[in-house]
Amino acid sequence: MNAQLLIEVSALAASFLFIYGLKRMSSPVTARSGIVVAGYGMLVAVLASFLYTFGVAEAAKPHLTTNAIIAVVALLIGVGWAWRSGKTVEMTAMPQMVALYNGMGGGSAAAIAAMVLLAVPAEGASHGSLHYLVTVFGGLIGAVSLSGSLIAWAKLDGRINKTLRMTGIQAINGSIMLATIGIGLYIVFGAGGHAPAGVTVAFFALALIFGVMMTMPIGGADMPVVISLYNAFTGLAVGLEGYVLNNPALMIAGMVVGSAGTLLTLLMAKAMNRSVSNVIFSNFGAAGDEQQGEIKGSQKPAEAGDAAVNMRYASKVIIAPGYGLAVAQAQHKLYEFVKLLQDAGVEVKFAIHPVAGRMPGHMNVLLAEAGVPYDIIYDMEDINGEFKEADVAIVIGANDTVNPAARTNKSSPIYGMPILNVDHAKQVYVVKRGQGKGYSGVENELFFADNTNLVYGDAQKVMVSMIQAIKSLDGGGH
Structure with missing residues (x-):
């Protein structure tokens, strides 16, 4: 097989691996293997590029050989940097990468x-x-x-x-x-x-x-x-x-x-x-200074332990995560808390808004890293109708994606934006550091609703308190 034919066959193989890998990335279950498959495709394409050194005129070979050496050095630098950064990057910094x-x-x-x-x-x-x-x-x-x-x-x-x-x-x-x-x-x-x-x-x-x-x-x-x-x-x-x-x-x-x-x-x-x-x-x-009119109601704080006990005796709990969960690196503690609820017979589901986090799929990857099963993670359109059946909805680090103003307030700059219907739950708990606004700069009407209480604090510390409350309630048996 001559060099040109091998290059063409390699290009075809690499293209197939790219397409097949992307197809597997369409599901969270197969996404990891899809990335690996696409990576093999890139490896084939890169190695095949060095075959261009064959079949060229003898006079051009020294120049091409010099370029090949430069390419190898560049590849080594790039692979080393990517390997190191890929191993050390925090989930909160994944959008930046x-x-x-x-x-x-x-x-x-x-x-x-x-x-x-x-x-x-x-x-x-x-x-x-x-x-x-x-x-x-x-x-x-x-x-x-x-x-x-x-x-x-x-x-x-x-x-x-x-x-x-x-x-x-x-x-x-x-x-x-x-x-x-x-x-x-x-x-x-x-x-x-x-x-x-x-x-x-x-x-x-x-x-x-x-x-x-x-x-x-x-x-x-x-x-x-x-x-x-x-x-x-x-x-x-x-x-x-x-x-x-x-x-x-x-x-x-x-x-x-x-x-x-x-x-x-x-x-x-x-x-x-x-x-x-x-x-x-x-x-x-x-x-961050948009006007949306006066908001009625008041923000009502709640203790993490009280919120945990309420969820422990609920039949159905839906969790709406946001970027604040990633910042606090609380996904592992959150899943530990979820398992305690499930052990107590509570039905728990996750609701993911399409633009939750700072990049597409950010929340899905974050939850997968913590070991959360894919079958309890739902996209917005698949779970929005279930909030009215939930005894408790808990919002962790999300803001604009759960703001009812998007449905009801025509003066709000986010009016018309599809949101998670967390306000339809019987009780809502919002875990957040303070009284700050979302990225859109508008106040969240959910925080002032009659059925909403705010649990202030770092999400990871809040989850630790909730876990302790459940364990104390159950006699430390978990």
Whole structure:
């Protein structure tokens, strides 16, 4: 089997592994094995790339060998960094890592485009306008994904705490994008794909600036959608640059990631009752000073032990987790508490909102890490009708996703957003550190409801108190 045929077979195998792996990721039960399968696909694709050193002209082999050595060194550095960071990253920092990986993928696609546009064409070699148009488009999307993902990472990680707000910012961003597109069209049609280096550098610099300017005005409430959007951007960019390199594995992987990311972005925006353009170009979740009118009622505190006893004698309890659960790293203690309730004959279920946490699936992964069985974890649309049957609903670290104002208060900025119907339960307990607002910046009407009590404190410490209360009640038999 010659090298070219082996490369093509490897690309086909890698593409199959990517698609099969993504399919398995659609279920929490098989997601882990799906990631492993896709990882093998990436390994096959990377190893196959070294086969390009065979079958080239002898004069080009020394240059290609040097590039191969550089590639091996880069791979070792990348694998070492990824292995270490993957082993040590906390669950609370997982969204930041995803944002970084999105950015690295987009940056790689932009680097490929830059290499093609800055390379000196070989004698007699030529490409059509379509080739360079795809190169420029992929480079533009990849560069925007890189800088935008880095800003998203910095916001999620608390390194950037301010949201950029200024008059005419959308007009400024539009001007930057138009200038970038104009330079890109000049590179393709005016310079035949080989513009002066300064022009090409200006094109990528403006694309990177646009990514920063587009992401800076977006508030924390919308970061899950932004991460998903940049994931789609990265996939599209990789697919386009795969076409440029005539690499079917990159094309298929890019298209699969791009389409999956786009679908997920649309689904998440729908779960917030907003369009993607509204997420990118609105002020939602940024200022924290929205007006929603006066809220009736008062916040009623409760002791953790009293709440635990009430749940111990309930028939059905539904738990609505949020990002605060991840911050407190309370998932293991929560599951210990759940098992005590189950031992006492209480039916316990988890309700997951599509945008709970700071990235898609964040809560599912968090609960899986603690060993919570998949069959008691339900998506919002599957469990919302059961809250009215629940004796107790307990909210841990969630806020905007359980705010009844989204259903009832037309003056609220989150009006129309689908929420978990926790307020329909007979009794609601909310575990939270203090009286702070959610990412949207609006007060939560649930906290003032007649059937709601607030258990103040760190979620992990609260769960420890609840566990102790149940054990004391049952005579320490568990």
